[in-house]
Amino acid sequence: MTTKFKILIFFLLIIFILILYLILTSESVKKIDNSGLPTGQAGQPAKNEITASSEEDYKIKVKEIFTAYEKLAKDSGFTPEKVDELKNQTLNLKAPAKKFIELHTNLFIALTNMEEYLSQKYEQGKNASLEKINQLKADYSWLNN
Missing domain, CATH: 1.20.5 (Single alpha-helices involved in coiled-coils or other helix-helix interfaces)
Known part of the structure; x- marks a missing residue:
């Protein structure tokens, strides 16, 4: 060479x-x-994530989202913006265990269906949303308390 x-x-x-x-x-x-x-830099969770350090914390946060959803449904106060806010809360929440992934996914789908109904008056979206919410309540009894 x-x-x-x-x-x-x-x-x-x-x-x-x-x-x-x-x-x-x-x-x-x-x-x-x-x-x-x-x-993040100092070993802290990323800023845009709400972490549920335990299953109990996660349950509390999901219950808050369900309560807000039910309150909107009872008061007929659904607007696409309010549903979008609930969707963002759901997206920012991280499931601490695999057993909550289906709950998390179905909650997001229910909120998306309701948002479709509100923005496009797609009646099947409303029915699908309410069915999913009722099914989640049946599957996870702690949501009813």
Whole structure:
């Protein structure tokens, strides 16, 4: 090999190592705590996430969303904006265990169906939403308390 070729390979190797170092030490690489969830800079949960550290906390937060939904339904105060707010609360809430994933998903679907009804007057969306909510109450008795 010629000297120029050796120098070229040497510089390419240095550049590769430098790029690899920058990637590994970058702030954009998210740290993972012991639970496997992404965290912020100081080991704190990301700001836009409401974490439910235990199943009880999660149940309380979901119950609050259900209570708000029922209050809107009784007062006929449904507006797309209020339903969207409940959807955002649901999206920001993280299920602490796999057993709550179906509840979480169905709650979001019910809220989406109600939002469709309110924005497009899609009557089946309202019925589907109410059916899902009633089914969730039947499946998770703690929502009725």
